[in-house]
Amino acid sequence: MGFLKSFFNNVFDDSDLPNGGGVATATASLASSFEAVSERELEAHLAVSRYGKFELTDAIRPSFGLEVVPRQGFRHDTYRDEDSRSDVPVLMASATKSQLIDTFMELLEPLGPVVDVVLETSHTCSGGGHTDLYREHIDMPILQSILWDFEDLLLNDGCTGVAVLNPRLPQEVQLDEHKLLIVYGNELSAYENILIDHHVDCDEQLRFITEAEHVHSTTERYVEQFEELKMRLGMDGCL
Structure with a gap:
């Protein structure tokens, strides 16, 4: 189920998002960017995943007016x-598709051998809401193995995010629904070095796709995979 079918079925009415079908969600003012364009123009825009050397995952697309052009870097x-x-x-940070999961996995290493993990989902939420599911005390190698098994979901589902944290540091690393890499905490130089090693360089003027209108995409298959990931992590709660 591609962006196109999802978009036309759902993008102008987030309140009617179904529980599981192919859906696209969007920022509240999305119509101002998209409603005046033709179907052909929209199809062409949503089909574009590469901007220069930077490639987006299937999870998200920028506004039609490209107020923010996606590119790699951190600030x-x-x-x-x-x-x-x-x-x-x-x-x-923003990393191109081919580097994103590798970079995320390496960013987890400074958190230590035992961590907590949070899954974020907006599969059944509207208006920008989401649900967080929490699991405490999981060994890092086990967590990373499970996350690798769900690489496709983590990369390409615009309604799934994951955060890994060590409350004892305290530090947190997040791969959010927009497929941005976000690190919280003090003493972040180790994380900066990892980003630079992956050619994700510092640019304090960098703007991210979240800072303008944008559209998310998900499918029924990803809803099912999210449920599988939740069970593998031993999390309670239903979508």
């Missing part, structure tokens, strides 16, 4: 933790 940011009233350093 520094901060996250405001209202509970502790402190600013947490953040690395945000």
Whole structure:
């Protein structure tokens, strides 16, 4: 089920997203970018996955107007933790499809031998909402083996994200629904070095696909695979 069929069936009414069929979700103002274009123009736009040397996964596409052109790199940011009233350093990165999972897996290594994992899903949510499923205390080699088994899901499903964290550090590495790599915590130099080793270089002017209109894609097959991944990780809860 490609972007096209999903898009025309669902993109202008996120509130009616079905539980499992091929769907596309979008930012709230998506219609302002897409509704005036012809079907031929839309089909051509959604078929484009490569921008220069950068290749998107099947999970997401940028706005028709290309306010943000996807490219590789990372920048520094901060996250405001209202509970502790402190600013947490953040690395945000975008990696081309062929490097994405390898880079993510290596970014997990500094977290240590035992971690917690969170699966994020928006398969049955509308309006930008999502559900988080949590598993504590899993050995890193076991987690990585399971995640490799679901590489296709993690790469190409626009409604699945995964975060791995060590609360004792505390640090967190996330591969989100937009297929961005995000690292939270102090002392992030090890993660910067991993990104640079994978030719994901620092560019503080870099903009990400999330900073403009964009469209997500998923399929019934990915909904089923998400359920399998959830069971393999021993997580409770139903979609």
